[in-house]
Amino acid sequence: MATRVSIATKRSGKGDVKDPKLASKGESRIEWAARSMPVLTRIQARFAKEKPLAGLRLAACLHVTSETANLALTLQAGGASVALCASNPLSTQDDVAAALVDAGVPTFAIKGEDQATYYRHIAAVLDTAPHLTMDDGADLVSVLHKERRELLSGVAGGTEETTTGVIRLRAMAVEGVLAYPIVAVNDAMTKHLFDNRYGTGQSTIDGIVRATNRLLAGAVFVVAGYGWCGRGIAMRARGMGAVVVVTEIDPLRALEAVMDGFQVMPMAQAAPLGDFFCTVTGNTSVVREEHFRRMKDGAIVANSGHFNVELDLPALAKMAKARRPVRDFVEEFTLPGGKRIVVLAEGRLVNLSAAEGHPSSVMDMSFANQALASEYLAARKGDLEPRVHSVPREIDQEIARLKLAAMGARIDRLTPEQKHYLSSWQEGT
Numbered sequence: 001m002a003t004r005v006s007i008a009t010k011r012s013g014k015g016d017v018k019d020p021k022l023a024s025k026g027e028s029r030i031e032w033a034a035r036s037m038p039v040l041t042r043i044q045a046r047f048a049k050e051k052p053l054a055g056l057r058l059a060a061c062l063h064v065t066s067e068t069a070n071l072a073l074t075l076q077a078g079g080a081s082v083a084l085c086a087s088n089p090l091s092t093q094d095d096v097a098a099a100l101v102d103a104g105v106p107t108f109a110i111k112g113e114d115q116a117t118y119y120r121h122i123a124a125v126l127d128t129a130p131h132l133t134m135d136d137g138a139d140l141v142s143v144l145h146k147e148r149r150e151l152l153s154g155v156a157g158g159t160e161e162t163t164t165g166v167i168r169l170r171a172m173a174v175e176g177v178l179a180y181p182i183v184a185v186n187d188a189m190t191k192h193l194f195d196n197r198y199g200t201g202q203s204t205i206d207g208i209v210r211a212t213n214r215l216l217a218g219a220v221f222v223v224a225g226y227g228w229c230g231r232g233i234a235m236r237a238r239g240m241g242a243v244v245v246v247t248e249i250d251p252l253r254a255l256e257a258v259m260d261g262f263q264v265m266p267m268a269q270a271a272p273l274g275d276f277f278c279t280v281t282g283n284t285s286v287v288r289e290e291h292f293r294r295m296k297d298g299a300i301v302a303n304s305g306h307f308n309v310e311l312d313l314p315a316l317a318k319m320a321k322a323r324r325p326v327r328d329f330v331e332e333f334t335l336p337g338g339k340r341i342v343v344l345a346e347g348r349l350v351n352l353s354a355a356e357g358h359p360s361s362v363m364d365m366s367f368a369n370q371a372l373a374s375e376y377l378a379a380r381k382g383d384l385e386p387r388v389h390s391v392p393r394e395i396d397q398e399i400a401r402l403k404l405a406a407m408g409a410r411i412d413r414l415t416p417e418q419k420h421y422l423s424s425w426q427e428g429t
């Protein structure tokens with residue numbers, strides 16, 4: 001897709017967005033999202049009073065959505081100077097990006113930007129010489145460590161949003177190359193139990209349905225990977241009436257899928273059965289030539305994992321004698337015998353490319369973790385080792401408490417007798 005560079009914003013150093021005139025539409029979307037983000041809104045109000053991030057420059061590489069905008073405004077309310085770029089070339093909401101520039105958050109993100117622009121935008125955000133980084137997939141951290149090492153001494157800490165990013169950062173820590181502490185937001189219970197499961201579950205089905213307008217009831221839906229995201233997609237596809245097949249490489253997860261009532265089999269066996277395929281493994285070439293060859297005519301293939309490598313699209317392109325776009329985010333590849341394979345959103349995150357990503361009420365908790373993890377890092381500048389850290393349990397529990405309260409759900413408290421019982425070993429049958 002062609003790259004568009006906004007001259008006006010580029011010149012003023014305030015970002016690079018598709019069209020500054022989209023700002024008022026973006027503003028309404030940001031406000032709409034905020035209505036379903038009560039925990040983050042509450043944190044924003046406290047940050048505005050206490051300014052825990054005063055004087056800090058924060059570089060964020062996240063999906064540029066209305067939910068992310070609310071996070072950026074929260075960090076800004078806390079006193080940080082925030083610069084934002086996209087964590088995926090196809091996930092940006094251009095109107096939201098324009099609104100953020102208006103709100104004083106330099107934003108470098110254009111939906112459909114090419115690879116060179118994507119990395120130029122990461123470089124632009126790093127040019128702010130950040131004290132804190134906030135990443136979704138670890139591309140920012142990777143560029144910082146590979147190409148901008150002169151900036152590393154100024155960075156006090158960072159956060160990481162997603163499973164794939166945490167895996168990359170742990171690999172860096174094991175190799176001893178991670179230069180500063182990073183809090184793995186993904187590992188918080190109030191993140192992955194809800195965002196990865198219910199968020200990915202709903203938004204992935206949303207992306208596939210918006211792109212294709214196909215009926216799931218009665219269709220065979222193959223989910224590759226039964227982590228939290230796979231569990232969510234399988235659960236929601238079943239809810240829409242699909243016959244769900246799960247593929248896995250981990251015996252425990254596969255066993256769980258079997259006992260959750262799904263058919264489990266290797267991809268080679270699932271390939272000729274599926275009407276829809278969706279990968280969420282975090283691995284590469286999960287659906288590849290041998291599988292494409294066995295698929296039915298018209299099989300629909302999508303990815304909802306962080307990177308587009310889960311589908312071997314270069315192999316599909318080589319196999320195909322023709323390819324053509326048939327709808328927005330829908331491309332058809334025709335193989336020599338005439339069979340058609342349909343790929344959604346160029347194999348990029350289908351939930352953020354063809355739909356709007358996870359709903360705000362689930363991002364409320366993920367981004368409450370991001371905001372509180374930034375505050376935690378800011379308060380401990382220089383005190384934490386350069387490795388991957390967990391979100392402190394108190395933060396996780398506090399977010400769960402605030403979310404329950406916002407949802408009007410109350411819970412019991414332990415009685416003194418119960419507290420005593422839990423701390424003693426003498427009482428038995």
Ligand code: ADE
Pocket residue numbers: 062063064065066067068199352356357358359360363
């Ligand atoms: N990741 C998944 N859904 C998202 C959203 N709505 N905003 C930002 N990041 C996301």
